[in-house]
Amino acid sequence: MHRFANPTRFLRLADAILPWSIAATVLALAAGLVWALVFSPADYQQGDTVRIMYLHVPAAWMGLFAYTAMAVASAVALIWKHPLADLAAKASAPVGACFTFLCLVTGSLWGKPMWGTWWVWDARLTSMLILLFLYLGYMALQGAFDDPQRGQKAAAVLALVGFVNVPIIKFSVDWWNTLHQPASVVKMGGPAIDPAMLVPLLVMTIGFKAYYVTLLLLRIKAEVADAKIRALRLTEIHG
Incomplete structure (x- = not known):
């Protein structure tokens, strides 16, 4: 991976990937939203309220995925001093925080008609809220030092320590008695969700994933450009 530490080489790679990730984002989200809101069936118990799932579930998955990517990049930065790893972790944090916030908001909107309340201190909900705080703490720490x-x-270091929360979120519905429903897609024995709902859900997930890749590359490119500007200014000052 050190061959991509060269900013010029990385920028070339990013420029090659971006058109594809943008196209995948637009196509998958457009197809997924139409499929989810128009063609997918209503749930026999929840009715049309179940359509919140097509935003809530991909947002939850991406909140966990982005934090995992941030923790891996942080480990690479600490252990191997990879110059772009810090930028990747920094770029991933606000995107993951937005996914996590979207997950919490849509979860509350879904929970009100299902549970009769906007919020409960359920194990899954509470651990997801902690994930949002970890994202915010990570971003705050970056600017807390001169x-x-x-x-x-x-x-x-906070990203690595906080990673312990990721498996807690994943398995909280199995370890504790919670209001949140258990896993219905990624589980032993295969998905417990009808294909008419599963397919648009997976299409939306692809769209969210492509959107994450697009934003990640754009933010890293911006960080590289900012670093070049700072280096030029220092050269001018000391020159």
């Missing part, structure tokens, strides 16, 4: 490198290192 030395940006110290801030990035402290944030990376």
Whole structure:
């Protein structure tokens, strides 16, 4: 991976990927939304309220995926000092925080008609809220030091420590008695959801994943450009 530490090489790779990720985002989200809102059936118990699932579930998956990517990038930065790993972790944090926030909001909208309340201190909901706080704490730590490198290192340590929350979120419905329904897609024995709902859900997930890749690459490119500008300014000052 160190061959991509060269910013010029990385930018070429990013420019090659971006048109495809943007196209995948637009096509998958457009197809997924139409499929989910128009053609997928209503649930026999929840009615049309179940359509919140097509935003809620992909957002939850992406909140976990983005934090995992952030933790992996932080580990690479701490262990191997990969120069782009810090930028990747930094770029992933706000995107993952937005996915997590969307998950919590749509979950509340879904929970009100199903549970009769906007919020309960359920194990899955509480651990997901902690994930949002971890994202916010990571971003806050980055700017909490005069030395940006110290801030990035402290944030990376928090990302690694906080990763313990990811399996807690995943298995909370199995470990504790919660109101949140158990896994119905990724489970032993195969999905317990009808294909008429599963397919548009997976299409929406592909759209969310492509959107994440697009934003991640754009944000890393912006960070690389900002680093070049700072280096030029330092050269001018000391030159």
